[in-house]
Amino acid sequence: MTRSSHPLRTPARRIIRLALPLSLLLCTGCESLLFRFVNRSLPPPEATVAYAPELGLSLDIYRPRPTLTRAASDGGAPVVVFFYGGAWQRGERAQYRFVGQRLAQHGILAIVADYRTWPRAGFPEFMDDAARAVAWADGHAARWGGDPQRLFLAGHSAGAHIAALLATDGRYLGRRGIASSGLAGVIGMSGPYDFEITGKLRPIFGDPGQWPRAQPVNFVDGDEPPFLLIHGLRDSTVESADSVQLARSLRAHGVDTRLVLLPEGTHSTPLAGLYDPRRAPSALPAILAFVRQDASVPPPSQSHGPSLHRTQAHDHDADRHPLVSQ
Numbered sequence: 098m099t100r101s102s103h104p105l106r107t108p109a110r111r112i113i114r115l116a117l118p119l120s121l122l123l124c125t126g127c128e129s130l131l132f133r134f135v136n137r138s139l140p141p142p143e144a145t146v147a148y149a150p151e152l153g154l155s156l157d158i159y160r161p162r163p164t165l166t167r168a169a170s171d172g173g174a175p176v177v178v179f180f181y182g183g184a185w186q187r188g189e190r191a192q193y194r195f196v197g198q199r200l201a202q203h204g205i206l207a208i209v210a211d212y213r214t215w216p217r218a219g220f221p222e223f224m225d226d227a228a229r230a231v232a233w234a235d236g237h238a239a240r241w242g243g244d245p246q247r248l249f250l251a252g253h254s255a256g257a258h259i260a261a262l263l264a265t266d267g268r269y270l271g272r273r274g275i276a277s278s279g280l281a282g283v284i285g286m287s288g289p290y291d292f293e294i295t296g297k298l299r300p301i302f303g304d305p306g307q308w309p310r311a312q313p314v315n316f317v318d319g320d321e322p323p324f325l326l327i328h329g330l331r332d333s334t335v336e337s338a339d340s341v342q343l344a345r346s347l348r349a350h351g352v353d354t355r356l357v358l359l360p361e362g363t364h365s366t367p368l369a370g371l372y373d374p375r376r377a378p379s380a381l382p383a384i385l386a387f388v389r390q391d392a393s394v395p396p397p398s399q400s401h402g403p404s405l406h407r408t409q410a411h412d413h414d415a416d417r418h419p420l421v422s423q
C-alpha cells in the first residue's frame with residue numbers, strides 16, 4: 098500500500114482497526130461520533146468568517162499552500178464552496194473539516210459554509226443563505242489566493258441539492274449579482290434533484306404550491322455550468338436515479354456533464370472518498386479531474402502530506418466516457 102492511498106494524516110493500521118463504515122454510523126444516528134473520528138487529527142481552518150452575522154452564519158476557509166497554487170499573476174487557485182448534507186435539518190461546517198483540508202491539499206481554495214436548517218428556516222430561506230455564502234466567496238476569494246472566475250459549487254446529499262438548485266435556478270444568485278451560468282462548475286454527491294416531498298420534509302418545503310421550485314431538474318434549460326454528479330448505486334437514502342435523470346436532462350440541453358456511478362457505493366460513499374480515497378477510488382480523482390479541466394492545479398508534493406491515488410487510465414476514462422464507475 099502506498100502512502101498516497103492513506104486517509105488524511107491517519108495511519109492505515111488505525112483505520113483498519115478503528116474505523117467503522119461511514120454508512121453504518123450515519124444510519125444509526127452517530128454523526129457526531131463519526132465526525133469527531135474523521136477530524137480528530139486535522140488542523141483547524143485557516144480562518145472563520147461570519148458571512149451573515151445577523152443570522153449567526155459563518156464559513157470556514159481552507160487555503161492551499163502557496164506552492165500548490167498557480168502564481169497570483171495567473172489568477173490564483175480554483176475555489177470550491179461546499180455545502181454539507183443532513184436532510185436540510187442538521188449539520189455544521191466544523192464537521193466537514195476533512196473536506197476542506199482534502200481539497201486544500203490539492204491546490205484548491207475550499208470554503209465550507211453553514212446555512213440555516215429546519216426548524217430554524219426552511220425552503221427557500223436556506224437557498225438564500227447559500228447564495229449569500231457564494232456571493233461572499235465571489236467577492237473575497239482573491240484575498241485568500243483564489244480566483245473568483247473559477248468558482249465551483251459542491252455538496253453532499255441535501256448540500257448537493259442546494260448547489261444544483263443554485264446553478265439551475267438563477268434567481269438566487271441573480272439577486273446577489275452573480276450569473277449562475279458563469280460558475281466554473283457544480284459537483285453533486287448523492288444529491289436529490291427530483292424527489293418526493295413527504296413526511297418530515299413537508300414542513301421544510303412549505304406550501305405544496307412551491308414544491309416544484311425545489312426540484313433542480315425543473316430548471317434545466319441549457320445555460321447551466323458544467324456538472325459532475327457522483328452517486329452510489331446502492332444508495333438507499335437518495336436513489337441514484339436522481340443523478341441519472343439530472344445528467345440526462347443536462348446533456349439533452351447541451352450542458353457538459355460527467356456522471357460517476359459507484360457500483361458498491363452507498364449514500365455516504367462519495368463523501369467517504371474525500372476522507373479516505375480507498376473507500377471510493379474513483380470519486381476524488383473525478384473531482385480533481387473536473388476542477389483541473391478548468392484550472393491546472395498541480396498535485397501536492399510529498400512534503401505537503403499524502404496525495405490522492407490517481408492513474409492516467411482513470412483520467413482518460415473520465416474524459417472519454419459519460420459513465421465512470423468505481
